């Protein structure tokens with residue numbers, strides 16, 4: 001490896017000035033206020049306005065802290081964990097109010113009276129191509145604006161900008177395990193077989209083929225751990241009971257126990273087929289993470305910090321992250337030599353890394369406010385509604 005003769009920046013760069021940080025945050029403040037007060041589902045009720053104001057302030061303060069401290073991961077994680085916790089609160093409350101239960105009768109699903117989730121998107125493609133039929137039992141528009149067309153359009157917009165950054169800034173499930181992984185001070189299980197990284201691809205392939213064969217979104221029907229905290233098919237017979245037991249066991253194992261023991265996002269890194277599918281779009285997204293090989297002395301602190309197993313000794317030596325990188329920034333924040341950076345494809349790696357970070361964060365945060373912010377506001381509204 002070449003000798004580094006450049007003067008390296010401090011491991012923890014000096015914070016930005018308050019005024020300059022405020023100036024950089026101003027566009028996000030305006031965007032947050034606009035998006036929260038005009039979000040779908042907002043009403044003229046005082047509690048709805050309070051929920052919108054709290055959420056706009058929350059998203060703005062976190063962005064300000066990212067600007068001021070130049071640290072990304074810590075502040076993004078607060079947003080992401082909040083999203084993961086508040087989504088089921090708002091969602092379950094809505095289900096109970098509208099249907100009296102989290103269990104949805106199969107007839108309701110077939111009639112399309114269930115909100116669409118992004119998870120089955122890869123499972124819809126082959127059946128749609130071969131038979132021109134959507135195998136997800138939802139409606140295209142949806143009564144509350146959460147139908148298939150809206151969700152797919154939102155997913156596409158976020159994906160083209162962020163690639164697999166979706167899994168760090170938009171997924172409303174991943175925050176639960178990220179929150180659990182943050183609880184212990186150190187990992188109980190440290191040695192993780194790197195071959196587990198391939199499992200999501202195997203699950204994706206199996207679920208795509210099975211969905212085509214049985215003409216149902218197989219992952220949603222059988223393997224989604226998050227059914228345990230959202231809606232599920234009401235169990236009326238032994239088969240339904242088995243489905244629900246699988247959901248609960250997968251949730252307990254992959255979202256609670258393993259993240260606690262490993263301090264990694266194990267459901268995302270080892271199992272999620274949507275995450276594997278989303279990795280492909282890292283090839284399209286203009287943003288990526290790059291390692292300056294001249295700066296890097298391979299201490300592998302970044303590999304240890306990565307919650308998604310997206311770095312290996314070999315990839316660090318090549319100056320790259322693996323395809324599964326979700327651009328969370330944990331590696332950037334721990335690197336003592338500031339060798340790993342956000343990078344805009346087609347530019348020199350040494351091209352103003354802080355500018356590339358800012359461009360990524362403006363895009364990601366604007367979309368996070370629009371998508372995740374609405375969910376957070378709904379969760380806050382639900383809590384206010386129940387307790388006030």
Ligand code: SF4
Pocket residue numbers: 291295296297298299300301302303316334335336337338339340
């Ligand atoms: S933490 Fe930084 S210096 Fe250490 S291996 Fe990773 S990129 Fe290289």
Ligand code: SF4
Pocket residue numbers: 289305306307308309310311321322324325326327328329330331332
């Ligand atoms: S490589 Fe870095 S940015 Fe990518 S998932 Fe791992 S820690 Fe996050």
